[in-house]
Amino acid sequence: MLSFWEKQTFTAYDYAVVGSGIVGLSTAISIKEKQPDASVVVFESGLLPTGASTKNAGFACFGSLTELLEDIKILGKEKALELVMERYLGLVKLRERLGDQNLDYHNHGGYELIREQELYCIEEIETINDLLKDVFDKKPFEENKSLISEFGFNEQVVKSMIYSRYEGQIDTGKMMKSLINVAQRMEIRILSGASVSKIEDNGSDVDIVVADQTYGHVNFKAGSVAICTNAFTKKFINDLDLNPGRGIVLVTKPIENLKFKGVFHCEKGYYYFRNYGNRVIFGGGRNLDYKAETTTSFSLNEQIKTELLRQLDEIILPDTPYEVDYFWAGIMAFGQNKQPILKQHSDHIYLGVRLGGMGVAIGSRMGEKLAEMMI
Structure with a gap:
C-alpha cells in the first residue's frame, strides 16, 4: 500500500505521457515549454524506450524519390507534399532543440540505388523537384550515375543513383540521451519500468493504472494524457488503422x-x-x-x-x-497510408502514433502539435 507521502507527491499530475520514445519525450518537453509550471510525468514500460526510438538506423531523412512517388499514388500530391513538409519541419525542430553536436548530426547527403525496375523514376525527378520547390531552397534530387563506381556498388545491379542533398544522419543513442537530459532539466518525471495496464477518461480527468512489482499496481491521475506508444497502442485502443x-x-x-x-x-x-x-x-x-x-x-x-x-x-x-x-x-x-495518427481520442486523452518508419523525422513535430492540442 502506498504511503500518504507517496500519494501526495507522486501520483497526480497535470499531464501524463505514455511512452518515452521520440514522440513521447517531445510531447512532454513541448508541454513544459508552453506551461513551465505544469507537472508532467512520462511512463515507460521498459528500462529503455521500447519500440523503434532507440533501435532505428539513425536516418535524418524525409523520403527517397521512389517512396515519394508511392506516397503520391496513395495520398495524392497535396497530402504527400504536406507529409514531406511535416518531416522536414520535424527534423528542423529536432536539430534546433538538441543541437547538431548532441545529435552527432552529419549531412553527407542521401542516395537512392536505382535498379532496372526503378529506372522509371528518373523521368519523374524534375516533377518531384517542382512539387517540393516551396519546401527546399534548392532542388532536392538529382541523378548521378558516377557514384555507383565511386562508392563500389555492383554496377550489374545498380543502374543509376539519385542524390538527395538535404538528407543527413544522426547517432540515435545520443539523440535519445539528449532528449532525456532536456526532459530531466525541465523537471519532467520519467518513470521507467512502469507498464501502464489501463487508461480511462472519467470525464473530469484520467485514471492511469501502472503495474508494479512491489504493490501489484499503482493508481495515477492526470488532467490530460498523451498516448505515444506507436506500434503498441492497440493495447489501449483497438479500433485504429495501425x-x-x-x-x-x-x-x-x-x-x-x-x-x-x-x-x-x-x-x-x-x-x-x-x-x-x-x-x-x-x-x-x-x-x-x-x-x-x-x-x-x-x-x-x-x-x-x-x-x-x-x-x-x-x-x-x-x-x-x-x-x-x-x-x-x-x-x-x-497503416493503409503513411499519414500519422494525431488526434483527440476523448475529452482528456490524445493520440500521437503510427509514424510509418519516419519517427526521427516527424517525431518532434508530432510532439509539438500534440502538446498544442492538449493545452
Missing part, C-alpha cells in the same frame, strides 16, 4: 577504407543503409515476409537476415571484406 512492423538491422565491424558516406535507400525504402564512421548499418526486408513481420516480437527473421547478408555481399560491398558485428530488431507502426 499495425506493427518489425525492422531488422545489422551493424558491421569497422571496415578498412570504406568507400561511401551518407544514408542510402533501396527498393522504395524497404532497404536502407548508412555509414557509421567506417562501419555499415544496414536494415530492412520487411516486404519479404509481411505476415511474419507484422509483430511486436523483437526476435529475428532468419529469411530476412539471409537476404540482408546477400545484398551486402553482392550489391553494397561486393569487393570489400567485412564482418557482421551483430543484428537487432525494432518495432515500427504502419
Whole structure:
C-alpha cells in the first residue's frame, strides 16, 4: 500500500505521457515549454524506450524519390507534399532543440540505388523537384550515375543513383540521451519500468493504472494524457488503422577504407543503409515476409537476415571484406497510408502514433502539435 507521502507527491499530475520514445519525450518537453509550471510525468514500460526510438538506423531523412512517388499514388500530391513538409519541419525542430553536436548530426547527403525496375523514376525527378520547390531552397534530387563506381556498388545491379542533398544522419543513442537530459532539466518525471495496464477518461480527468512489482499496481491521475506508444497502442485502443512492423538491422565491424558516406535507400525504402564512421548499418526486408513481420516480437527473421547478408555481399560491398558485428530488431507502426495518427481520442486523452518508419523525422513535430492540442 502506498504511503500518504507517496500519494501526495507522486501520483497526480497535470499531464501524463505514455511512452518515452521520440514522440513521447517531445510531447512532454513541448508541454513544459508552453506551461513551465505544469507537472508532467512520462511512463515507460521498459528500462529503455521500447519500440523503434532507440533501435532505428539513425536516418535524418524525409523520403527517397521512389517512396515519394508511392506516397503520391496513395495520398495524392497535396497530402504527400504536406507529409514531406511535416518531416522536414520535424527534423528542423529536432536539430534546433538538441543541437547538431548532441545529435552527432552529419549531412553527407542521401542516395537512392536505382535498379532496372526503378529506372522509371528518373523521368519523374524534375516533377518531384517542382512539387517540393516551396519546401527546399534548392532542388532536392538529382541523378548521378558516377557514384555507383565511386562508392563500389555492383554496377550489374545498380543502374543509376539519385542524390538527395538535404538528407543527413544522426547517432540515435545520443539523440535519445539528449532528449532525456532536456526532459530531466525541465523537471519532467520519467518513470521507467512502469507498464501502464489501463487508461480511462472519467470525464473530469484520467485514471492511469501502472503495474508494479512491489504493490501489484499503482493508481495515477492526470488532467490530460498523451498516448505515444506507436506500434503498441492497440493495447489501449483497438479500433485504429495501425499495425506493427518489425525492422531488422545489422551493424558491421569497422571496415578498412570504406568507400561511401551518407544514408542510402533501396527498393522504395524497404532497404536502407548508412555509414557509421567506417562501419555499415544496414536494415530492412520487411516486404519479404509481411505476415511474419507484422509483430511486436523483437526476435529475428532468419529469411530476412539471409537476404540482408546477400545484398551486402553482392550489391553494397561486393569487393570489400567485412564482418557482421551483430543484428537487432525494432518495432515500427504502419497503416493503409503513411499519414500519422494525431488526434483527440476523448475529452482528456490524445493520440500521437503510427509514424510509418519516419519517427526521427516527424517525431518532434508530432510532439509539438500534440502538446498544442492538449493545452
